[in-house]
Amino acid sequence: MKKNDILTPVGLILALGFVAYGILSGKTGIDAFIDTPSLAITVGGSFASLLITFSMDDLKTGLKVTKEILKSGNINKVDLVDQFKELARKVRKDGPLAVEQEVSEIEDNFLRKGLELAIDGIDMEDIKEILEIEIDEVESKYITGSKIFKIWGSYAPAFGMVGTLIGLIQMLAGGMGDPAAIASGMGAALITTFYGALMANAILNPIGFNIQIKGEKECERMDMMICGIMSIQNGDSTRVIEEKLVNFLTPKEKKSYYTRGTIEGEAVNVA
Template structure:
């Protein structure tokens, strides 16, 4: 579970709620169902118009990666490949059959099974890179949907503001109706800003970061499997896989991967 995403959302909404409470009057004046319908319903409608239903439904699974998805640790993966290289060097590729069941990551396990099954390193690399390309496509589509909602929410907030102003101007002769029109006018703008800047834009940024992290670890796995297929030494495997990491993190990971 990604604690940072949860803490960020709690902190963002919490600070806003505390600020409202400190101003007096409670949350009641800031709750307006028509405003919520315009902003939330409008953002969902815009997404449904922009993207096929299948993409919209699939976006929920992608968004969950902001909260629940956990990638394999780079240091553990490098250490695992070095261990595999030692086994291959001593006993050959078939000796890895007993180790495949210990691999928790499905992507890496499929690649290792193909390698043990006799596929060449080039064939496995092409297979895994194709799968990675589709993973990246799903990430991009999910991010586009969130970006679309983030762009649409403030726009529908402005639409709600205009609706509220029209209602207010039409009711100038009836002071009792002016308050409702003004509330709709202001709260839709507020809701649109909250949806865009507290939810959609940050989640889209987190998805982009998650996609980059997953791409890196998947490419590391592809390289590791390729090196095993080529019969590289454990030392060569460790040194080449460490190049996927930033120089500042290598010094802390090298002892763990050694």
């Protein structure tokens, strides 16, 4: 079962919302913060540098990972422990073929593949090697997605500064005779710095770190699945499988698991 992750979109909305509130509560209004050339320099320039840095395949990977993160949540690892315990019970009682139909209906491709390989009697080390290669591919995908946003987050403020320097040069080249014009020009010059800082700190870097953290959790979840699959194939009791998999849970998840009485109740019935 998946837990919907609403914090990512909520965080983005709140970050931009608080900035908008600060702008609208001032005397100048929002018009003073809108400048198309500045936006073109900051967004367009930083994205162009991103095209130089990454290949098209890398950028597609980053887009795909971002979509996955925004629309999906985290797998409930507590439910995963229960799922493995139930599968182990059936396998120990009736043999691997008893869970063949159930395994074929599992939605998670990684888990289904691993269990199908185990049911087919593939060597344990071969299964582990196959699944670890897939974990490496998933890890690489998340690392690439994270790097794209982090590097874009470093380019945006730099191009914001470029835009500011352009504005200052244009302002100084126009002469220093009118103080009001100088003040107006200075404000316009600083807008690109504002755009760059906003892009980096409210959008790009948070998404980059979000992808990194989600990737680490996903790989840990997949390691947990490998442990469960290996234990089932090894013929471990549900108690042994339970003790192994509980070690993958966070303190909060462990508390939830123990509070339900799963270990004390169900494990006692395992022979």
